[in-house]
Amino acid sequence: MQMGPFLFSKFGGVELIHHFGFVDKLFTELPRVLSESTGSYCQSGCYNEALQLFDEMKSSGIVPDQVILATILSACGRTKNLSSGEAVHSYIMESNLSLDVHLQSALISMYCNCGSMDTAQRLYDEMSPKNLVASTAMVSGYAKLGKIEIARNIFEQMEDKDLVCWSAMISGYAESDQPNEALKLFNEMQLLGVKPDEITMLSVISACANLGALDQAKWVHIFVDNNGFYHVLSVRNALIDMYSKCGSLADARTIFDETDFKNVITWTSMITGFAMHGNGRSALALFDSMIAEGVKPNAVTFISLLYACSHAGLVEDGRKIFESMIQDYRIEPKHEHYGCMVDLLGRSRLLREALEFIESMPFAPNVVVWGSLLGACRTHGDIELGELVAKKLLEIDPDHDGAYVLLSNIYAKANRWGDVREVRKLMKNKGLSKETGFSWIEVNGIVHEFMMGDNSHPRSSEIYEKLYEAVKELENAGYAPDAAAVLVDLQEEEKREAVLLHSEKLALSLGLINSSRGSCIRIAKNMRVCEDCHTFMKFASKVFEREIVLRDRTRFHHFKDGVCSCRDFW
């Protein structure tokens, strides 16, 4: 019996290990075998089996050592099984085992992964000296709650930082919508001579995807090629997503086509890419190929498909897909799927049907589902239903700022300024504020950010000069500023002015200064693009002979020759 359990697990033999306990000859070696079995269960991703084995050990009176316990705790954390984790914790306290650094770290990590940061913090405070593993777990656990500054403080205090803690910090920034910080840290790490691995690269690529800057994306892609990560499937999947989100569907497609062994994430990433760019038919066609290749879709695949239908106005296809998901693929629809369906119906003005759809749900709708319907009420200017939906939404979450903003937009569109003021007053009293909208554009590899009416750019006066000059030219071509897109109560003349100060127009102005006719300008925005800016971009694409690729909160608009790829449906 020289073949260790690790080898067994490599060949999928975890079941065999299970019966070792009944072989008398091995009885003296049982603890060791069990310990190694637990480890191999964890390595093969069979966390529940590992937990089961731990129970069997306890009932057969075998005292597990620190190695087993640390492994078990890891399994609890990965399965987010807090109650089992707590059981192991009390077991440790009751037995006479000493709490070594491994066990302390494993406990802290388990509590971090289960979301119990308070307990994790208490154990971490008691730990002296702090070790690297525990600190890394804490950095990751804070960062996931959005407390990025606290995570950064712990990170700064760590000595002899290794690859894993750099990766944890980079991933923290990437997931807290601070892609620039993530990329900055990645550069710092390399200057210190720490070599990234594929897991670091996943966070870096994801940061680049969120940033939406194509030059940066190409640089990361070259880095991946030059450092031998290109064959790693998860890295390729992340690259497909990155190129889609940076506006280059063609590059995403190239990587997709060059990937011989595609998994469900590869397919879903590409489907999402088509969906984001409003190419609903291609998304559906790709799904058919995926099924033909025998790859099983998951719940995320269906979210992407429904989203694809929604943004392309494919109502009937969407309905069929929703049914097929339940009937053919036996996937239970969750809130997200219902949200997508409500969005699909709502965008196509089927507001009553969307409401009935919500009422037919087998579980209580959440804020996302109601929020989809409220967004549709805004788009189609349905005040009556909008008021009802906003009320439902605020019953679930009284501090939902989005509900107030959408409701005030609905009133503003109907010129009901008294109601707009009421809603704003309510928001103010509750201490809620509207999220700040901003746009950004990459020029020669540098990302420039703009807020509405922003004067902070060093070339600000030049940018405004160019903007006013551009407005004149566009007006000659038939553009008229749409004051209705301004959702605050101002005089008409002030509104004309206000709508010209929208951040995406400032970004476009800088783009025009730095490009020539026939080139492509790429702009990203953290919110939905307004009607006036959408029209403005259409005119600009024709008059200035630029292709304009604008990424808004959820999708892409490709403006060319005066038309947009969304066919004004967004």
Next chain:
DNA sequence: CTAGGGTTAG
């Protein structure tokens, strides 16, 4: 052989 970082959607 044990503890820390991870790709698709929302």
